[in-house]
Amino acid sequence: MIFENTLTFANRLDREDPLKDFRKKFLFPNRMGKDYIYLCGNSLGLQPKVTKEVTNLQLDRWANLAVEGWFHGDEPWMFYHKEIKRLLAPLVGAFEVEVCPMNTLTVNLHLLMVSFYRPTSKRSKIIMEAGAFPSDQYAIESQIIHHGFEPNEAIIEVFPREGESTLRTEDIVAKIKENGDEIALVLFGGINYFTGQWFDMEAITKAGHEVGAIVGFDLAHAAGNVPMKLHDWNVDFACWCSYKYQNGGPGGISAIFVHEKHFASKLNRFAGWWGYNENSRFKMDKGFVPEAGADGWQVSCTQVLPMAIYHAALKIFAEADNLEPLRIKSIALTGYLEFIINEVNKSIGFTQYRIITPANPAERGAQLSIIAKEKGKEIFDELVAKHILGDWREPDVIRFSPVPLYNSFEDIYLTGVALLNISKVILAPNND
Numbered sequence: 487m488i489f490e491n492t493l494t495f496a497n498r499l500d501r502e503d504p505l506k507d508f509r510k511k512f513l514f515p516n517r518m519g520k521d522y523i524y525l526c527g528n529s530l531g532l533q534p535k536v537t538k539e540v541t542n543l544q545l546d547r548w549a550n551l552a553v554e555g556w557f558h559g560d561e562p563w564m565f566y567h568k569e570i571k572r573l574l575a576p577l578v579g580a581f582e583v584e585v586c587p588m589n590t591l592t593v594n595l596h597l598l599m600v601s602f603y604r605p606t607s608k609r610s611k612i613i614m615e616a617g618a619f620p621s622d623q624y625a626i627e628s629q630i631i632h633h634g635f636e637p638n639e640a641i642i643e644v645f646p647r648e649g650e651s652t653l654r655t656e657d658i659v660a661k662i663k664e665n666g667d668e669i670a671l672v673l674f675g676g677i678n679y680f681t682g683q684w685f686d687m688e689a690i691t692k693a694g695h696e697v698g699a700i701v702g703f704d705l706a707h708a709a710g711n712v713p714m715k716l717h718d719w720n721v722d723f724a725c726w727c728s729y730k731y732q733n734g735g736p737g738g739i740s741a742i743f744v745h746e747k748h749f750a751s752k753l754n755r756f757a758g759w760w761g762y763n764e765n766s767r768f769k770m771d772k773g774f775v776p777e778a779g780a781d782g783w784q785v786s787c788t789q790v791l792p793m794a795i796y797h798a799a800l801k802i803f804a805e806a807d808n809l810e811p812l813r814i815k816s817i818a819l820t821g822y823l824e825f826i827i828n829e830v831n832k833s834i835g836f837t838q839y840r841i842i843t844p845a846n847p848a849e850r851g852a853q854l855s856i857i858a859k860e861k862g863k864e865i866f867d868e869l870v871a872k873h874i875l876g877d878w879r880e881p882d883v884i885r886f887s888p889v890p891l892y893n894s895f896e897d898i899y900l901t902g903v904a905l906l907n908i909s910k911v912i913l914a915p916n917n918d
């Protein structure tokens with residue numbers, strides 16, 4: 487697409503956007519009567535307008551039915567997660583039986599590692615991307631220690647090449663081959679939170695399996711952002727949070743994927759009563775018998791309130807016909823943002839803003855990570871003061887995530903205008 491740096495052009499794209507009305511389903515943060523331009527859906531997705539209603543509905547069910555809400559009325563809580571499974575499966579390319587909403591993300595990462603990281607003296611290593619999200623680093627580190635191994639020896643990180651910001655698939659694959667049969671687990675982010683790089687998940691999975699390792703992904707920044715085929719790609723396991731691109735609310739419910747090929751094997755797991763075979767769960771018998779599929783990893787009873795919020799948020803994806811149409815818009819929106827950032831650089835006269843996220847749309851989702859050469863934090867703070875909300879990562883990175891469900895091309899155009907004006911003032915020579 488040939489982009490233009492004009493409001494007329496941005497407005498035309500918005501008028502032609504088949505998904506334009508979805509924006510009306512969300513609440514935008516507002517200060518002193520003015521809505522923000524929200525470019526932070528990678529961190530916390532916006533609240534759908536129906537959220538209050540569905541929450542109140544569950545509060546009413548609790549008030550009116552109390553304990554009977556588990557089995558009676560419409561949508562009894564006992565089976566509430568099943569509707570979420572149905573909505574969730576197409577978003578990640580899985581069968582319903584392979585996914586289940588439960589717990590929170592880091593907790594799920596631990597639970598899945600209990601099943602899928604089974605180190606032996608010969609095979610104990612975990613391959614991961616350097617600069618993974620800290621929670622994942624801590625989870626992995628502590629799992630390794632739990633099994634009596636040394637994190638320094640067991641963790642193999644893949645780094646970008648000198649002078650580069652993102653990873654090359656060939657380097658990831660080479661690292662996997664190099665460590666071969668010493669690798670127990672390949673555990674990557676689907677999209678790296680800092681650089682916005684979308685890894686070649688299929689190639690990584692294939693390379694991991696070729697050396698006999700298990701392959702899992704943390705999809706916090708990928709789920710609801712990019713279309714995936716977890717089942718077909720033969721990914722062993724994955725987990726994600728719902729509160730980023732899926733708008734499931736702060737600290738909202740997480741979900742897991744376990745490939746069906748593992749259902750027949752007797753996997754180690756940290757069990758709880760809610761993962762027990764559904765038909766006989768309330769016999770309260772001794773001896774854990776897991777429910778078939780991903781449901782068998784549930785530990786505690788359904789967290790109905792956050793689940794209700796997640797359910798309502800996922801219904802919006804279904805109304806948009808899931809990720810295929812959203813992805814088309816997302817590629818255009820992010821491409822437009824990239825174009826606008828480069829326009830700002832041109833007007834300033836040098837590369838003040840360097841995008842470290844890959845330029846190839848197949849290697850990124852909605853997020854662009856932008857290194858600000860000079861006075862980045864001051865400029866970022868001024869953007870916020872002007873009602874433009876991205877996020878700031880030390881020491882010098884601004885992340886903007888135009889989300890196709892609720893961002894417009896006009897949002898991007900106006901962000902460019904503000905960024906240029908603010909930069910001109912803050913970078914002016916006499917401003918030191």
Ligand SMILES: *Cc1c(COP(=O)(O)O)cnc(C)c1O
Pocket residue numbers: 590591592593619621622675679704706707727
């Ligand atoms: C956001 C994010 C988390 C957060 O974990 P919580 O348990 O939900 O606090 C973990 N890992 C990654 C990769 C993330 O992007």
